Ligand SMILES: NC(=O)c1ccc[n+]([C@@H]2O[C@H](COP(=O)([O-])OP(=O)(O)OC[C@H]3O[C@@H](n4cnc5c(N)ncnc54)[C@H](O)[C@@H]3O)[C@@H](O)[C@H]2O)c1
């Protein structure tokens with residue numbers, strides 16, 4: 001195993017600050033050596049109490065800090081393409097938060113740039129692939145004991161949406177997780193998307209189409225329905241039930257603690273993803289650090305990031321038109337052969 005991995009973290013907001021804590025306190029074998037955020041105060045706050053971390057306001061400047069051996073991108077999606085290309089130019093391995101690049105043309109440019117390098121450098125932060133419940137669901141599906149999957153019923157609820165969250169983002173930010181999870185669980189691609197809109201919740205900001213009901217049809221005839229509701233007001237809930245020819249398997253019901261007292265029982269509901277998926281993020285970052293120190297790249301690939309962007313883009317068109325919309329994927333470069341099911 002190589003020496004301690006020096007990491008540059010780009011973006012010190014919610015996810016960036018949590019990943020900085022994780023890299024320094026939870027995962028062994030890595031150390032944050034540089035942080036970039038245009039908001040220098042936020043960057044300084046995220047590394048408060050840690051000696052020897054360079055703070056920069058430009059992402060590229062953080063990559064050039066001596067000792068940087070890998071990059072964790074946690075800036076907003078619109079900044080990811082430039083950051084990924086800057087990392088590729090320096091040959092640095094990357095863990096990039098989802099969405100890899102929000103638009104499919106930009107995501108394809110990343111796939112093409114990495115294919116030109118001839119080696120994978122990128123892992124995408126689709127953390128559900130590292131979640132214990134999702135992994136158990138994948139094992140049971142892969143075992144074949146339940147027969148072929150026919151349908152996935154999914155629920156994705158947030159307590160509230162952050163400022164600036166748009167109706168399209170319910171699909172291309174929130175449901176991007178279900179798109180990736182469905183591709184990973186099923187091992188094949190979505191072929192069409194339809195988005196239905198129930199009446200909007202009075203709890204949603206004015207003009208936001210929330211909730212939505214997204215229906216994916218896969219190329220092998222599996223239906224994946226997703227209720228996405230980002231201003232549920234009550235909790236962070238992520239569920240998935242796979243209905244197969246010989247049985248069903250469901251996750252997401254029982255990860256919380258049940259408190260029984262005073263003649264009643266109360267189940268705690270996590271309030272955000274940092275709680276619900278805390279272990280998954282730890283496992284994701286640990287797997288990235290371990291693989292990178294071994295000179296390997298594992299996990300969701302740039303191709304997975306592109307496929308999720310392309311499916312989500314079809315979903316946004318479906319939301320706008322109200323029509324069933326076909327998904328069209330570019331040819332998959334040989335570098336990514338077989339990565340729909342990659343670990
Ligand atoms: N995997 C998950 O469950 C999950 C959860 C939340 C967010 N995310 C993703 O993480 C990323 C960050 O989200 P967030 O919630 O932390 O956002 P945030 O707004 O809290 O933080 C983003 C930070 O990036 C900084 N920034 C802006 N442009 C930058 C640039 N060019 N270079 C470096 N920093 C820049 C901002 O100043 C801000 O501090 C997004 O891609 C988002 O989709 C993933």
Ligand SMILES: O[C@H]1[C@H](O)[C@@H](O)[C@H](O)[C@@H](O)[C@H]1O
Pocket residue numbers: 158173174175177230273
């Ligand atoms: O960016 C976040 C993040 O990806 C969360 O995991 C998801 O639940 C939210 O809906 C999304 O807005």
